[in-house]
Amino acid sequence: MKKQEKKFVLAALALLAITGLLALAGCKNDTVPEPTRYTVKFETDHGTAPADITVVSGTKLTDKDLAIEPEVGDNIFEYWYGKDDDAQKPVEEGYTVTKDVTLVAKWRDRGTVASVTFTPPTDTKFYLDESIEVSLTSEDGATIQYKLGDQNWQDYTADTTISITGDTTITAKATKEGLKPSDEITATYTVRKLEGITVTTLPAQTVYSERQSFDPTGMVVTATYDDKSQREVTGWETDFNTVAGEKGLNKPVTVSYTEGETPKTTTFTVTVFPAEVKVLTGYTSPNNTDDSWTYVEFGKWPQSEAPGVNPTQATPQSENLFKDKYYFDANGEYVKEGDNYYKVEPIVWRVLTTSYEAPEGGTVGEILLLAEKILTGGIKWADSSNDYMQSYIRKWLNGNSGTEKTSDYNGDAGFLQTAFTESAQNLIADTTVDNSAASTTDAGNNLTQADGCSDTTDKIFLLSEEEATTSEYGFAEYNVYVGDNDGTTTSTRIRVTTDYAKATGAYQGDPSKGYGGWWWLRSPIYGYAYELLARVIYDYGRADIDDYVFNSYGGVVPALSISLGGN
Numbered sequence: 001m002k003k004q005e006k007k008f009v010l011a012a013l014a015l016l017a018i019t020g021l022l023a024l025a026g027c028k029n030d031t032v033p034e035p036t037r038y039t040v041k042f043e044t045d046h047g048t049a050p051a052d053i054t055v056v057s058g059t060k061l062t063d064k065d066l067a068i069e070p071e072v073g074d075n076i077f078e079y080w081y082g083k084d085d086d087a088q089k090p091v092e093e094g095y096t097v098t099k100d101v102t103l104v105a106k107w108r109d110r111g112t113v114a115s116v117t118f119t120p121p122t123d124t125k126f127y128l129d130e131s132i133e134v135s136l137t138s139e140d141g142a143t144i145q146y147k148l149g150d151q152n153w154q155d156y157t158a159d160t161t162i163s164i165t166g167d168t169t170i171t172a173k174a175t176k177e178g179l180k181p182s183d184e185i186t187a188t189y190t191v192r193k194l195e196g197i198t199v200t201t202l203p204a205q206t207v208y209s210e211r212q213s214f215d216p217t218g219m220v221v222t223a224t225y226d227d228k229s230q231r232e233v234t235g236w237e238t239d240f241n242t243v244a245g246e247k248g249l250n251k252p253v254t255v256s257y258t259e260g261e262t263p264k265t266t267t268f269t270v271t272v273f274p275a276e277v278k279v280l281t282g283y284t285s286p287n288n289t290d291d292s293w294t295y296v297e298f299g300k301w302p303q304s305e306a307p308g309v310n311p312t313q314a315t316p317q318s319e320n321l322f323k324d325k326y327y328f329d330a331n332g333e334y335v336k337e338g339d340n341y342y343k344v345e346p347i348v349w350r351v352l353t354t355s356y357e358a359p360e361g362g363t364v365g366e367i368l369l370l371a372e373k374i375l376t377g378g379i380k381w382a383d384s385s386n387d388y389m390q391s392y393i394r395k396w397l398n399g400n401s402g403t404e405k406t407s408d409y410n411g412d413a414g415f416l417q418t419a420f421t422e423s424a425q426n427l428i429a430d431t432t433v434d435n436s437a438a439s440t441t442d443a444g445n446n447l448t449q450a451d452g453c454s455d456t457t458d459k460i461f462l463l464s465e466e467e468a469t470t471s472e473y474g475f476a477e478y479n480v481y482v483g484d485n486d487g488t489t490t491s492t493r494i495r496v497t498t499d500y501a502k503a504t505g506a507y508q509g510d511p512s513k514g515y516g517g518w519w520w521l522r523s524p525i526y527g528y529a530y531e532l533l534a535r536v537i538y539d540y541g542r543a544d545i546d547d548y549v550f551n552s553y554g555g556v557v558p559a560l561s562i563s564l565g566g567n
Contacts, residue, residue, distance in 0.1 A: 044105035046072035122187035142174035192225035214240035297346035299419040302335035305499040320418035365429030365561030374555030377506025381549035386524035397460040442469035442478040462522035491541020509539030519555035
């Protein structure tokens with residue numbers, strides 16, 4: 001190109017440039033601002049974060065903008081959230097950008113999703129006769145499968161019932177689409193193993209007569225298991241019928257209980273009286289005492305008045321105190337006193353102790369019995385002496401054979417021979433009766449006396465002052481009584497007077513106040529001028545009262561002991 005032409009072209013281009021610029025300058029609109037732009041950044045602990053983007057304010061993010069790998073190893077992407085949002089609320093498609101923002105990826109661990117929970121929990125123990133229901137749950141809504149022991153896998157649904165009655169192992173697992181399966185989880189359910197049994201509550205009746213039927217009322221047998229748990233059990237058996245076949249003291253009764261194939265035994269003891277001694281159940285004493293005592297019937301004696309009877313006079317089968325006063329009819333035997341008849345009835349005795357001890361060197365039966373009522377009056381303690389060994393009342397109780405007869409008592413038979421058959425007499429122990437000075441004081445060493453008398457060997461006797469205040473026999477101190485004048489007298493020494501005893505002169509206090517009669521003890525009182533006093537139990541239960549031995553309105557409450565032989 002020629003040099004002149006070249007200059008022309010350059011000039012033309014320069015003119016066009018100037019003309020264009022002028023045109024642009026003339027079209028500019030100063031009222032429209034530039035759009036605001038913001039940057040969206042992304043952060044993640046797993047996988048690759050999307051590239052940062054800059055967008056005009058008000059731009060809505062799309063799925064493409066928020067796209068990230070849904071799974072990275074065992075981590076599952078859940079959603080994006082704003083880095084400055086403490087609540088970590090989800091940021092999803094359609095999020096409007098109004099500021100610079102950093103979005104953080106929320107992940108969760110796949111391994112914590114699929115789970116199985118056992119109810120009741122694993123290692124639960126239960127009793128052999130129980131059935132427990134096991135349920136399975138998954139917090140993640142996963143599908144659960146289970147198997148019992150080595151059985152095949154089964155699907156678990158809301159309608160599935162798993163009932164366990166023996167040692168059982170359950171294995172379960174959970175799966176959910178897109179999640180990692182749970183590990184196999186095992187639960188063990190075990191039947192408690194019986195380790196032993198005990199009688200934790202004795203039966204209400206532990207004293208029986210020979211061949212009397214066993215009464216289990218109140219008895220509680222408790223089983224102990226390998227996890228130290230305990231429970232009351234039933235279905236046990238005893239060998240009582242064998243034990244009750246022969247009299248004995250503290251005879252062991254074996255209790256047997258079997259659970260599954262595991263047998264266990266334990267023992268408790270009972271006392272078995274001879275068949276002639278009838279143990280009473282449900283007896284209510286007339287003496288305002290509670291029902292904690294054991295009562296027996298043994299021997300017979302006239303007691304209740306029998307109006308309207310017209311019995312036939314008969315000779316007693318053996319010599320006794322009543323002689324020509326003895327009658328009978330189809331309803332029983334009677335004794336006539338004055339113009340009235342009194343029915344001969346079983347004598348009720350209270351068991352004071354099953355471990356009655358003799359003085360040193362003496363012998364005595366284990367069972368101490370005391371008559372529950374005043375059986376007779378009209379019996380002097382003595383005439384002119386308070387020596388119990390020589391007393392009239394002792395001879396009347398035991399019979400006068402082999403002893404010097406007194407002017408007031410000329411027969412050989414006494415209470416012993418009258419109230420008891422010959423076989424019954426043989427059951428009564430020859431008791432060495434303590435008549436020492438110690439026996440004349442109460443069990444608290446009060447009322448000390450100067451002297452006693454020689455010990456005696458008797459089958460029937462009166463209680464001493466010491467015995468009548470012995471707590472082991474159920475008696476309070478000598479001067480203790482309850483409710484003197486308020487109608488609630490409850491001293492265990494109180495004895496009511498039978499109709500026959502009243503007819504023979506025995507005293508009876510006010511029954512509306514709970515009083516009984518007064519009755520003789522065998523303890524003399526010394527220190528007085530004539531020494532003609534002996535201790536008595538007063539009608540409201542005091543034991544520190546005395547009376548003259550020649551008075552005959554005192555009541556007689558016999559005592560005796562029976563030897564059962566111990567185990």
